[in-house]
Amino acid sequence: MFRYLKNDLPASIVVFFVALPLCLGIALASGAPLFSGLIAGIVGGILVGALSGSHIGVSGPAAGLAAIVLAAIGTLGGYQNFLLAVVLGGAIQIMFGVLKAGIIGYYFPSSVIKGMLTGIGIIIILKQIPHFFGYDSDPEGDFAFFQVDGENTFSEIFNSLNFISPGATTVAVIGLAILILWDKVLSKKHKVFQLVQGPLVAVVVGIIFYVATKGNEVWGISEDHLVSVPIPEDAASFFGQFSFPNFSLITDPAIWLTAFTIALVASLETLLCVEATDRLDPRKRVTPTNRELLAQGTGNMVSGLIGGLPITQVIVRSSANVQSGGRTKMSAIIHGFFLLSSIILIPRLLNMIPLSVLAAVLFIVGYKLAKPALFKKMYQLGWKQFVPFTVTVLGIIFTDLLVGIGLGLAVGVVVILIKSYQNSHFLHIEDKSNGRHRIKMTLAEEVTFFNKGAILKELDSIPKDSYLELDVRKTRYLDNDIIEILEDFSEKAKNRNIDIKLISERGEVENPDSYIEFFKLRPKSA
Known part of the structure; x- marks a missing residue:
């Protein structure tokens, strides 16, 4: 596991910088204590990373659950009551793993998974544009189209143009230039530029810029545009940030309903991310999905027990891990230790990082997920791939992750039905001899009620005085x-003077009296 530490350590630093603001932002968007997001990030990195069979997946608090968490905290009457639902949700996920429900993840079409990755890439870029310019009305981690601040994705971008911060924008542009230079030029020049990652350099430059311009009315960066990690005064105040579940409500049906909702949504989001992350893995390793559910369930139980948000595998962090060269699960585990040690040892230093620099880092992550060449490739594959792909992308941008995937999946099912309709039988071969049309119809390997319309249409179009060979071999x-x-x-x-020859594995029958009796006599496999 330590064999690839030279790859995993730099990758873990990048994942740490991506995860830190998202942990805090998702907690803020969920109406939960900020520290709860960090707890979930730490547990997702260290515990779930260790238990998971995924080599490059990274877990933490999920943006897709933010709306559920926000509503549940109010409905259940407080955060400690909600934590009990998180613990029970984790137990239900473990049950899903034991029952081998992880196989569900394999039933999503490739076009939908690719659409999911691309849609997330685009939404990352769109959501980071306001932060890039220093406008932070909407918290990091709110990836839904309709935002917690009452705006939507696009209105927030237009609003940001009226509140551009010169200092934040300048350091973001500098950070973006460093990242592009590092990725395209320097990393290919010398190994030292592969060991020291561009995002780390960009963050250091951002901190230096903030310190150097502090107090300047034009170029200074306001404190509300910085990372905001809770700073405890002493050990007692640090441990005082942990919350614990209210087990007295364990028989409350509302708690169990929320627990099941968390388990179902978190499991589905995890399985989708596992499928997508495995596709991103350059080594094409396959994650055992049932083991992943067991790991996620354990992580959610522990997170809920100590005051953390629900956990899922997260595609944003996982893709950042892949793009930064992470090779094994050590990168996820180390990033969790970085989160833990940094909030204990250097919270004040973390609170000097401008969010616009982290937005630049996420721009690169988003672009690599949603490269324009992918749209061209999907288009070239034909409409049966391109339509579900496009619907998934648009659904994620204009709704949220799970709704977008659901729309893409629904379109994918319709495409399958259309293909089934079209492929019920093979091409007819017609000729005309002795004044009669000679037509051959070969049925497909599987013919179901979906094919009724196509076959009925073809049979009704056969002209009078024809000879039909129906091949079911x-x-x-x-x-x-x-x-x-x-x-x-x-x-x-x-009535139409059409003679029929039925050709099967058992022989040929001219004008059979009963098709039902004939097929009843055939072996079940046929």
Whole structure:
């Protein structure tokens, strides 16, 4: 595990800088204590990272659960009551893992997963534009279209243009230039530039800029545009930030309903992120999904027990890990230790980091997830791939992650039905001999009631005085609805002078009297 520490350590630093503001921002968007987001980030990094079978996935508080958390805290009557739901939700996730529910993640089409990655990349960029210019009305981690500050993604961008901070924007541009130079030029020049990551340099420059311009009316960066880690005065105040569940409400149905909601949404989001992260992995390793549910459930139980938010695997951090060269789970674990040690040892230094510099870091993460070339590639694959992909992307941008994926999946199912409709039978071969049309229809391997319309249309279009060869030798499953259509057509065929030859594995039958009886006699596998 320590073999690739030279890769994992620099990657963990980048993930740390990405995770820090998101942990705080998601807590703020959830209406929870800021420290709860950090607890979830630490537990997600250290504990879930250690238990998970994912090599490059990184877990922490999830933006997709922010709205659920915000509503649940109010409904359940307080944060400690909500923590009990988090603990129970974790236990339910463990049950999902034991029941091997992780297989669900494999049933999402590739086009939807690619759309998910691209949509998240675009939404990261759009959400970071206001922070890039020094406008922080909406907290980091609020990735929904309709925001907690009453604005939406695009109105927030337009508002930010009226509140541009010269200092924040300047240091963001400098940070972005450093990141691009590091990625495109310096990292290829010498190994030292691979060991020392560009985001670390950008953050250091941001801190220096803040200190150097502090107090300057034009170029100074206001304190509300800095990272805001809670600073305890002593050990007692530090431990006083932890909260504990109210177990006296364990029989309350509302608690269990919230717990099940958390478990279901967190599990689904995790499985989707696992599928997407495995696709990003350059080594194409496969994460055991049931083990992932067990790890996430354990993490949520521990997080809830000590006052943390719910945890899922998070694609933003996972993709930052991949892009920074992370090779093993050590990068996720080390990033968790960085979170823990930094809030204890250097919280004041962390609170000097401008959010606009971190926005520049996330710009790069977002761009690498949503490269324009991917749209061209998906378009070239045809409409059956491009339409679900596009719907997923637009759904994520204009709603939220799970709704966008649900829309993409629904369109994907419709595409499958259309393909099934089109592929129910093979091309007819027609010729005309002795004044009669000779037509051959070969049914597909599986023909279900979805194919009724296509087959009925073709049969009704057969002209009078024809000779039809119906080949079912390749057919392994024939729905009863199709058999009934054939039965009905045999009556029509007599009136239209159409002769039918049924060709099967058992031989050939001219004008069979009963299709139902014929197929009943066939082996079940056929």
